[in-house]
Amino acid sequence: MADKNSFEPEIEFKDLPKNPSRLFGWVFPYYAVLFLVMGIYFVKHMNSASFNNVPAIYTDSLIVSADVEMKKGGIMPAIDLGIISNPNADLIGQGKTLFQTNCSSCHGTEGKGDGVAAAALTPKPRNFHETEGWTNGRTFTDLYNTLEKGVPNTGMIAYEFIPAKDRIAIIQYLRTFTDFPKVSDQEIAKLDENFSFSKGVATASNITLEMATKKIAEEANTKLDLNVVIEKINQSNDKNIVGLFNSYALDKEKVLVVFSRDYLKTNNADLFIDRLIASPSANGFKPSIVELPREQIIQLFNVLVKAVS
Ligand code: HEC
Incomplete structure (x- = not known):
């Protein structure tokens, strides 16, 4: 009867290492519970996991390497061409002062x-006493062009912001350092033709492309007051649709920004729905909105149109 009292363990623990596959039976329930919990968590958070949080703003893909310079326009008064052919001491004196302020830090x-x-x-600033090795040249016209355009890729920037008369004064001072080519009447006539010295010119103000792009974007994107729009939606008569909006709009601001930007312009419900279904989260909606019947989405569209416009 010894058999009756002896205790037979259900599992022979000592044998387990010999037969490790039996271990699986022991850990399996724990893993099953763990995976189940993770699965539930994932499903619960699926909407926000697929939510694309890149803001709904157009970014400018246009990369501009050479921007328009900002400058204030104005009227350039007519210039007496005599200051080119026969500069007087006054003018040269003005040129000297302007040279010391604007040019001497580099040119000495x-x-x-x-x-x-x-x-x-590098390259070094031009030594005006030397007659050789100039990039643009030493005629009056060359000097004027250098000030107008600068010498690209060197420290010599364009000085087109200095009024024409002052530029001429600087050039006349510069030309006193050594002998420079004489200015012929023909050359003066040509300069006058190109730069309208004797007529004077009105130049328009410029803003940079970046500023212009911003301005256009600001004008196009008449700011919509989010709270006002949401309030309007909530006051809509169709409470079902209001409910739909509140439960399917994942990011209300995004919905309204994208909506007012893209769809209001087309005012085309079909287009709206096609794009919405193609990419709910890019439009600020929960992915599950695709399950709604099309008529309901159309009603939603109409409520949005009313609220935004
Ligand atoms: C930041 C330094 C700098 C300043 C300020 C500057 N320059 Fe220059 N400039 C240079 C450099 C560098 C060169 C040489 C460019 C080259 O080798 O082509 C140069 C060249 C020139 C040349 C000769 C271009 C040629 O054909 O070789 C003229 C003319 C000139 N500068 C005039 C002026 C005048 C006038 C001013 C003031 C209104 C001025 N620069 C201010 C740096 C400067």
Whole structure:
């Protein structure tokens, strides 16, 4: 009867290492519970997991490497062409003052290309006493063009913001350093033709492309007051649709921004629905909105149109 009293364990623990596959039976329930919990968590959060939180704003894909410079327009008064052919001492004196303020830091107080900032520059600023090796040249027209356009890829920027008369004064001072080519009447006539010295010109103000793009975007995107719009939607007579909006709009602001930007312009319900179904979260809606019958989405469209416009 010894058999009756002896205790037979259901599992022979000592044998387990010999037969490890039996271990699986022990851990399986724990894993099953763990996976179930993770699964429930995932399903609960599926909407926000697929929610695309890139803001609904157009970004500018246009990368501009050479922007328009900002400048204030104005009227350039007519210039007496005599200051080109026969500069007087006054004009040259003005030129000297302007040169010291604007140019001497690089070109040196005596125009020898040895200003304080010159050391850091490659190529070095032009030494105006030298007659060889100029990039644009030494005629009056060349000098004027250099000030108008600068020398690309060097420290020599364009000085087109200095009024034409002052530029001419600087050039006349510069031309006193050494002998420069004489200015013929023909050359003066040509300059006058190109730059309208004797007529004077009105120049328009410029803003940079970036500023212009912003301005256009601001004008196009007449700010919609989110709270007012949502209030309007909530006051809509069709409470079902209001309910739909509140339960399917994942990000109300996004819905309204995208909606007012894209759909109001077309005012085309079919287009709206096609795009919405193609990509609910990009439009701020929960993915499950695709399950709604089309008529309901059309009603939603109509409520949105009313609220936004
Ligand atoms: C930041 C430094 C800097 C300043 C300020 C500057 N320049 Fe220059 N400039 C240079 C450099 C560098 C060159 C040489 C460009 C080259 O080698 O083509 C140069 C070249 C020139 C040339 C010769 C272009 C040629 O054909 O070789 C003229 C003319 C000139 N500058 C006039 C002026 C005048 C006038 C001013 C003031 C209104 C001025 N620069 C201010 C740096 C400067």
